Amino acid sequence: MVRKAIESLLAEKIGLDPNSMGTGNIARAIGKRMAACGDSDEVAYWQRLQVSPAELAELIESVVVPETWFLRDREPFVFLKNYLVSQWLPHPPREQLRVLSIPAATGEEPYSIAITLTEAGLSAKQFTLDAVDISQNALIKAKRGVYGKNSFRGTEAEFLQRYFQPVTGGETSKHLPEYAVISQVRAAVNFIPGNLLDKFFMLNKINYYDIIFCRNLLIYFHRHAKEEAMAVINRLLVSGGLLFVGHSESALPLAAGFELVRHPRAFAYRKPQQPREAAIVPNGKLTAKPFPPNLPLLTGRPPAIALPSAPPAKKPEPSRDSQPPNAKEELSPLELAKDLADKGQLQEAASLCETYIQQNITSTEAYLLLGQVQQGLGNPEAAEKSFQRALYLQPDCLVALVHLALLKENRGDTAGAAIIRARIQRRQIN
Numbered sequence: 001m002v003r004k005a006i007e008s009l010l011a012e013k014i015g016l017d018p019n020s021m022g023t024g025n026i027a028r029a030i031g032k033r034m035a036a037c038g039d040s041d042e043v044a045y046w047q048r049l050q051v052s053p054a055e056l057a058e059l060i061e062s063v064v065v066p067e068t069w070f071l072r073d074r075e076p077f078v079f080l081k082n083y084l085v086s087q088w089l090p091h092p093p094r095e096q097l098r099v100l101s102i103p104a105a106t107g108e109e110p111y112s113i114a115i116t117l118t119e120a121g122l123s124a125k126q127f128t129l130d131a132v133d134i135s136q137n138a139l140i141k142a143k144r145g146v147y148g149k150n151s152f153r154g155t156e157a158e159f160l161q162r163y164f165q166p167v168t169g170g171e172t173s174k175h176l177p178e179y180a181v182i183s184q185v186r187a188a189v190n191f192i193p194g195n196l197l198d199k200f201f202m203l204n205k206i207n208y209y210d211i212i213f214c215r216n217l218l219i220y221f222h223r224h225a226k227e228e229a230m231a232v233i234n235r236l237l238v239s240g241g242l243l244f245v246g247h248s249e250s251a252l253p254l255a256a257g258f259e260l261v262r263h264p265r266a267f268a269y270r271k272p273q274q275p276r277e278a279a280i281v282p283n284g285k286l287t288a289k290p291f292p293p294n295l296p297l298l299t300g301r302p303p304a305i306a307l308p309s310a311p312p313a314k315k316p317e318p319s320r321d322s323q324p325p326n327a328k329e330e331l332s333p334l335e336l337a338k339d340l341a342d343k344g345q346l347q348e349a350a351s352l353c354e355t356y357i358q359q360n361i362t363s364t365e366a367y368l369l370l371g372q373v374q375q376g377l378g379n380p381e382a383a384e385k386s387f388q389r390a391l392y393l394q395p396d397c398l399v400a401l402v403h404l405a406l407l408k409e410n411r412g413d414t415a416g417a418a419i420i421r422a423r424i425q426r427r428q429i430n
């Protein structure tokens, strides 16, 4: 009972969905804090949490996951650089590009952004970069800017040589090599403590940031917190501004009406332009020009992956050219996923299917599509599981049976494939 009350408190304060990190992990964090406070039972600890904001902050420190590394996922940074070189710099709408990284965790993401902006050719005067996180511990490490090799997963030696200096005799470098980010890069980032879900969070900033990185935070949020977070991001971002999310979070901006930018695995979205919208900035004046609109965007299009089990369309789909500009908004999440799959954006399509399935666990169609996308991604095991689930929901589903038979054959399970083929034959005779 008390455990649930503490989980609810965390859900309310920081949006944490206990299932996202496992209730066992939360229980361990509570146990650790109880021991630190000398509380022998959960009721005493719960009472402490009611009166001590400092202890609540400590508990939050124990449950957050500050996992991050430089140039994480890489493609967001490739796209960001291309975008700046090809669109922002030739026609800067104003003097300074404004960027927000939330959550910044221990700093690897905002420093990666700062480096990308510099490599694109922006001088320090041409951008501001705010980096926010709820964890004070993470921010202390971020400001220090000293990292071990775990933070450099997948980065090239040149990146390390150019932007870091080896630390000799640093406080935690007794055995392992550590590297300090160079001062020009460190000076480019303003680290700020903050909670995205706090009702006063950056209240004075409306249509303010041109670019927001909000990656690998929304996955930890419960449904209502996800919606609240998207509303805050929508307020903070200028019309036409770019939002980067994590690969498992790509369904959320689409659901909020953002438009997918066509760059595979960048997971970048553009806030739609609003007609001549007045943008209020903190000094109360109206902003000048809107953000450049001409990013390559996802547009509505009929699904190309044909799913025989899906109900037939009532009327023929219009061609891409004849569709009205807002046709995309009329597509269901599954149609969007098919559209993405058709364009080769398989990872995004898979994420969208997975999110859809979380809310529609009996959708045979979603499992079929996910199975096909997983095959495209070269994950036959995951594909087989998806087709099995489709078959469980619809035992006579021919598409699932055919895919399963082929997948089993391919991995050498001839007996399993024969059983499925017999089912196909029986289905055809009946």
Ligand SMILES: C[S@@+](CC[C@H](N)C(=O)[O-])C[C@H]1O[C@@H](n2cnc3c(N)ncnc32)[C@H](O)[C@@H]1O
Pocket (backbone or CB within 6 Å): 013, 014, 015, 064, 065, 066, 067, 068, 069, 072, 102, 103, 104, 105, 106, 109, 132, 133, 134, 135, 138, 194, 195, 196, 197, 214, 215, 216, 217, 246
């Ligand atoms: C997995 S890290 C993501 C870091 C980085 N964006 C990335 O993708 O590599 C998640 C971070 O979210 C922070 N966090 C959790 N809840 C938050 C909230 N409500 N507001 C701001 N930051 C939060 C945690 O402190 C943690 O550092």
